[in-house]
Amino acid sequence: MITNIVVVLVGIGLIAFIIWWFFANHEQDGTRATQMGNHQEIEVEVLGGYSPQTIVLEKGKPATIIFNRKDPSSCLDQVVLPDFGVQADLPLGEKYSIQIEPDKAGEFNYACGMNMMHGKIRVE
Amino acid sequence: MMNREQTVRIEANQGYDPQHFELVQGIPARITFHRTNPSACYNSIVFEKEGIHEELPLDSDFDIEFTPQETGTFEFTCGMNMQKGSYTVREANANTCTECNHEIHEEKNCCVKDKHVHTGENAHEHNQSHMDTNKHACSHHNDAQHDIKHTLGLQQRFWISAVLGAVLLVLMVGMFTGTMSHTVVRWGTFIATTPIMLASGAPFMTSAWQSFKKHNANMDTLVALGTGVAYIYSLIALFMGLPVYFESAGFIIFFVLLGQIFEEKMRSNASHAVEKLLDLQTKSAHVLRDGTYIEIPREELKVGDIIRVLPGEKIAVDGVIVEGRTAIDESMVTGESMPTSKSVGDAVIGSTINTTGTIVFRAEKVGSNTMLAQIVDFVKQAQSSHAPIQNLTDKISHIFVPTVVILSILTFLTWFVVVGASPIDALVYAVSVLIIACPCALGLATPTALMVGTARSAAMGVLIKNGAALQETSKIDTVVFDKTGTLTIGKPIVSDIVGDAHEVLRLAASVERNSEHPLAGAITERAQQEGIELNEAYDFEALSGLGVRAHIDGHVVVLGNEKIHENHTFDVQLRKRMSEMNNDAKTVVIVGVDNKIVGLIAIQDAPKESAQSAIASLKKRGLRTVMLTGDNEKVAHAIAQKVGIDEVISDVLPQEKADVISTLRADGATVAFVGDGINDAPALSVADVGIAMGTGTDIAIEAGSVVLTHNDLRGVVRAYDMSKKTFNRIILNLFWASIYNVIGIPIAAGIFASVGFVLNPEISGLAMALSSVSVLASSLLLNVSKVE
Numbered sequence: 001m002i003t004n005i006v007v008v009l010v011g012i013g014l015i016a017f018i019i020w021w022f023f024a025n026h027e028q029d030g031t032r033a034t035q036m037g038n039h040q041e042i043e044v045e046v047l048g049g050y051s052p053q054t055i056v057l058e059k060g061k062p063a064t065i066i067f068n069r070k071d072p073s074s075c076l077d078q079v080v081l082p083d084f085g086v087q088a089d090l091p092l093g094e095k096y097s098i099q100i101e102p103d104k105a106g107e108f109n110y111a112c113g114m115n116m117m118h119g120k121i122r123v124e
Numbered sequence: 125m126m127n128r129e130q131t132v133r134i135e136a137n138q139g140y141d142p143q144h145f146e147l148v149q150g151i152p153a154r155i156t157f158h159r160t161n162p163s164a165c166y167n168s169i170v171f172e173k174e175g176i177h178e179e180l181p182l183d184s185d186f187d188i189e190f191t192p193q194e195t196g197t198f199e200f201t202c203g204m205n206m207q208k209g210s211y212t213v214r215e216a217n218a219n220t221c222t223e224c225n226h227e228i229h230e231e232k233n234c235c236v237k238d239k240h241v242h243t244g245e246n247a248h249e250h251n252q253s254h255m256d257t258n259k260h261a262c263s264h265h266n267d268a269q270h271d272i273k274h275t276l277g278l279q280q281r282f283w284i285s286a287v288l289g290a291v292l293l294v295l296m297v298g299m300f301t302g303t304m305s306h307t308v309v310r311w312g313t314f315i316a317t318t319p320i321m322l323a324s325g326a327p328f329m330t331s332a333w334q335s336f337k338k339h340n341a342n343m344d345t346l347v348a349l350g351t352g353v354a355y356i357y358s359l360i361a362l363f364m365g366l367p368v369y370f371e372s373a374g375f376i377i378f379f380v381l382l383g384q385i386f387e388e389k390m391r392s393n394a395s396h397a398v399e400k401l402l403d404l405q406t407k408s409a410h411v412l413r414d415g416t417y418i419e420i421p422r423e424e425l426k427v428g429d430i431i432r433v434l435p436g437e438k439i440a441v442d443g444v445i446v447e448g449r450t451a452i453d454e455s456m457v458t459g460e461s462m463p464t465s466k467s468v469g470d471a472v473i474g475s476t477i478n479t480t481g482t483i484v485f486r487a488e489k490v491g492s493n494t495m496l497a498q499i500v501d502f503v504k505q506a507q508s509s510h511a512p513i514q515n516l517t518d519k520i521s522h523i524f525v526p527t528v529v530i531l532s533i534l535t536f537l538t539w540f541v542v543v544g545a546s547p548i549d550a551l552v553y554a555v556s557v558l559i560i561a562c563p564c565a566l567g568l569a570t571p572t573a574l575m576v577g578t579a580r581s582a583a584m585g586v587l588i589k590n591g592a593a594l595q596e597t598s599k600i601d602t603v604v605f606d607k608t609g610t611l612t613i614g615k616p617i618v619s620d621i622v623g624d625a626h627e628v629l630r631l632a633a634s635v636e637r638n639s640e641h642p643l644a645g646a647i648t649e650r651a652q653q654e655g656i657e658l659n660e661a662y663d664f665e666a667l668s669g670l671g672v673r674a675h676i677d678g679h680v681v682v683l684g685n686e687k688i689h690e691n692h693t694f695d696v697q698l699r700k701r702m703s704e705m706n707n708d709a710k711t712v713v714i715v716g717v718d719n720k721i722v723g724l725i726a727i728q729d730a731p732k733e734s735a736q737s738a739i740a741s742l743k744k745r746g747l748r749t750v751m752l753t754g755d756n757e758k759v760a761h762a763i764a765q766k767v768g769i770d771e772v773i774s775d776v777l778p779q780e781k782a783d784v785i786s787t788l789r790a791d792g793a794t795v796a797f798v799g800d801g802i803n804d805a806p807a808l809s810v811a812d813v814g815i816a817m818g819t820g821t822d823i824a825i826e827a828g829s830v831v832l833t834h835n836d837l838r839g840v841v842r843a844y845d846m847s848k849k850t851f852n853r854i855i856l857n858l859f860w861a862s863i864y865n866v867i868g869i870p871i872a873a874g875i876f877a878s879v880g881f882v883l884n885p886e887i888s889g890l891a892m893a894l895s896s897v898s899v900l901a902s903s904l905l906l907n908v909s910k911v912e
Contacts, residue, residue, distance in 0.1 A: 072330070116567055
C-alpha cells in the first residue's frame with residue numbers, strides 16, 4: 001500500500017513537473033540583432049532547439065541570420081522560414097547564413113523541417 | 125599571422141560548389157576539394173595564378189595549399205578548362221566582407237579566426253550556386269565541428285545496431301528454444317545491447333537532453349526516454365536477479381534508425397525533386413566567337429551571345445531565334461508534349477530540346493535570369509511555405525511529446541497501482557507508449573506532400589505559389605476566364621473563306637500586304653501559311669472606314685465592308701452566308717473584282733484550340749465557368765457558345781474586372797480568375813485564386829497565386845487537379861498520422877491486454893518507424909498518381 005502511494009505521488013509529481021517545464025511560459029525576451037550600418041546580423045545556435053528562441057530584427061534592414069547547427073538530430077537538419085520563403089538544409093557543425101528582408105513588422109515563426117522545433121523572429 | 129589559416133571546402137560535382145570564394149591576402153589558405161563526379165572533366169584542378177596543377181582523387185578530400193599574395197579576382201579551372209570557379213583575394217585589413225556585403229568586426233571576423241585552440245576549421249564559403257538568386261548563403265565551418273566529427277553517421281549507427289541486433293536475435297532464439305542457458309542470455313543481451321546504446325543510441329540522448337534544457341521535446345526525447353528506461357531498469361534487474369529487457373532497447377534503436385535511413389532518403393527525394401529540373405540544362409553551347417562557333421560552358425554565356433543549336437541538341441539559355449526554323453520540344457518547361465514550331469523572331473527557352481532544324485539564336489537571359497532558374501526558385505519558395513491546414517498540426521506538435529510522456533506515466537501508474545501488475549509489466553507498457561508515439565508522421569504529413577505536389581505541378585507547367593494557394597485552388601467552385609488573350613488567341617485570324625478559297629485569298633492578300641490594318645495582317649498571314657504566291661498590286665488606295673482598293677492584272681480589286689461595295693452585284697447566297705457569319709460575331713471582309721463580289725473572308729479572334737476541352741474538363745469536375753469580356757453581348761455569346769462556357773459577363777471595362785470578381789465572391793463563390801499577368805493584375809489579386817497565363821519566356825511571377833508557364837488552357841485543369849490531389853493527400857496523411865497515434869498509443873498502453881492483444885516495445889518501435897515512412901511514401905505517390 002505504502003509503495004502504491006509513493007509511486008502515485010512520484011508519478012503525479014513527474015506529471016506536474018512535465019507540465020510546468022514544457023507548458024509554462026519560459027520564454028525570455030528576444031535577442032536583438034547586431035546592427036552594422038545598413039545591415040543586421042544575428043547568430044542562432046541550433047542545439048536542442050533554437051537559441052535565442054526569439055530574435056528581434058529591425059524593420060526594413062536586410063538581415064543575415066547565421067544558423068550554427070551543433071545538434072546531429074535529424075529533427076533539426078532543415079530550417080524553414082515560411083514567411084520569408086526560405087528553406088535550407090543546415091550542414092552539421094557549420095555556420096550557415098540566410099539572408100532575409102524583414103520589410104513587415106510583426107512576429108514570424110520558423111521551424112525545423114518536421115515542425116517540431118520552433119523559433120520566432122520579431123520584426124520591429 | 126603565423127598561427128592563422130583559412131580553409132575552404134569545395135564540392136566538385138556539377139561544376140564547383142561554391143563557385144566563388146574569398147581569401148584574405150597573406151594568410152595561408154587550404155582549399156579542400158571533394159570530387160564526386162567521376163567525369164574525366166574533373167580529373168585535375170588548376171590554379172593558374174599559383175602555378176598549381178593537381179590530380180583530384182574521386183570521392184575523397186584533396187587539399188591544395190598556397191598563400192595568396194596579390195589581391196584581385198582569379199580563376200581556377202579543371203584540367204580541360206571546361207569547369208571554372210573563381211576566388212577573390214582581399215586585403216587583410218579590409219573590414220568588409222564583400223560577398224556577404226556586411227561589415228566584419230575585429231572581434232568577430234567571419235572569414236579568418238585565430239588558430240591556437242583548434243586546428244582552424246574556419247572558413248568562409250560563398251555558396252553562389254545558380255539557385256541563390258536573391259538570398260545567397262554563406263557557410264562557415266566552426267569550432268563545434270570538432271566535437272561532432274567524432275560522432276558517427278546515421279549509416280554507421282544503423283549498421284552497429286543491425287549487427288548487434290542480429291546477435292540479440294540469436295540470443296532470443298536460443299532462449300526460446302532452450303538451447304542457451306539463462307545466464308548466457310542475460311549477460312549476452314547486456315553485452316550486445318550496451319554498444320548499441322553507447323554508439324547508436326547516444327545521439328538520441330544528447331539531442332533529447334539539449335532539447336530538454338531548452339524546454340523543448342522532440343522525437344528523440346521519446347526514443348531516448350523509452351530506451352533509457354528499458355536499459356537502466358534491465359541493468360538494475362541484472363544485478364538483482366530479476367528478468368531483463370535489454371533487447372527491447374537494442375531492437376528499438378535498430379528499428380528507429382532503420383526508419384530514419386528510409387526517411388532521410390525519401391525526404392531528400394521529395395525536397396530535391398525540383399532541383400532535378402536544373403540538371404536538365406546542357407553543360408555547354410556552341411557560341412560564335414571571332415567568326416567561328418566554339419564550345420563553351422553554359423556558365424560563361426553572356427547576354428547577346430550568338431549560339432548555334434543543331435538538331436537533337438539542347439538549348440542552353442533563353443533567347444530569340446535569329447536564323448533558321450525548327451520544332452522545339454518544350455515539355456520540360458511548359459509540360460506541353462507536342463513540339464512547337466519556331467522560326468526567326470520566336471523566343472526559345474533554355475533546357476528545351478531542338479528537334480528538327482538547325483537554329484541560331486541570340487542569348488537574352490542567362491544564369492539565374494533564365495526561365496528555368498526562375499521556375500526552380502518559384503517552386504522552392506512554394507515548398508518552404510506553410511499551408512493554412514498546418515496551423516492545427518503546429519498547435520499539436522507543441523504539446524505532443526510532453527503529453528505522450530504524461531500518458532506513459534499514467535500507463536505505468538494504472539498498470540502498477542490500479543491493476544496491480546508487476547513493476548516490469550507496467551514498465552513495458554509505459555515504454556511501449558513512449559516508443560509508439562510518432563510526432564514525426566504528423567509533422568511530415570503536410571510539407572512532404574506540398575513538396576512533391578508543387579514539384580510535380582511545375583513539371584506540368586503549373587507553378588503554385590505557396591501552400592495557401594494550393595489549399596485555395598483545391599476549393600474553388602467557379603472559374604472566371606478573361607476572354608481576349610486567355611480564352612482566345614488574342615489576335616484576329618481568318619476563320620472562313622467563302623467563294624473560290626484560293627483565288628479569293630490570293631487577291632485579298634495581294635492587296636492587303638500593302639496595308640497595315642490588323643485584319644490585313646490576318647489575311648496575309650493565312651496566305652503565307654497556305655503558300656499562295658501573291659501578285660503585284662498597283663495604285664493601292666486605303667479608303668478610311670470603308671476598305672482598300674488596288675489594281676491587279678488590269679482588274680480593280682476592292683476589299684472592305686458593305687458600304688464600299690454598294691454598287692457591286694451581291695449574290696443572294698453570299699449575302700446569306702455573310703449575315704450568318706456576322707451573327708457568329710465574325711468580322712467579314714467582302715472581296716470584289718470589277719463590280720462583282722467574288723468572295724468573303726471572315727476574321728475572328730478565334731478561341732484557343734485547348735479552350736473547348738479545358739472548359740469541358742472543368743465542367744465535368746462540377747465547376748461553374750464564366751467568361752468576362754469587354755465585347756458586346758452578341759460577340760461574347762458567340763465565343764462562349766463555341767467553347768462551351770456557361771455564363772457570360774459582357775461589356776466589362778478593363779478596370780471593372782476586379783469589381784466583377786468581388787461581386788461574384790460576395791455572392792458566395794470561391795473564384796479562380798484566369799487572365800494574363802499584364803492587364804489583369806487587379807482581378808488576379810482580388811480573386812481567391814489568380815491564375816496567370818504565361819506568355820513567352822516571361823512568367824508573370826508577381827501576378828498570380830498560380831502561374832501557367834504556357835498558353836495552354838488545360839493548365840487550369842491541371843492546376844485544379846494537382847491542387848486537389850495534393851490537398852487530399854495532405855488530409856489523408858494527416859488522418860493517417862493522427863489515427864496511427866490515436867489507435868497506436870492506447871494499444872501500446874495495453875487496453876486490449878485482457879484479450880491478449882499487446883504490443884511489446886520492439887514492435888512499437890517498428891510501428892513508429894513505419895508510420896513516418898508510410899506518410900512519406902504516400903506523399904511520394906503523388907508523383908505517380910494519374911493526372912489528365
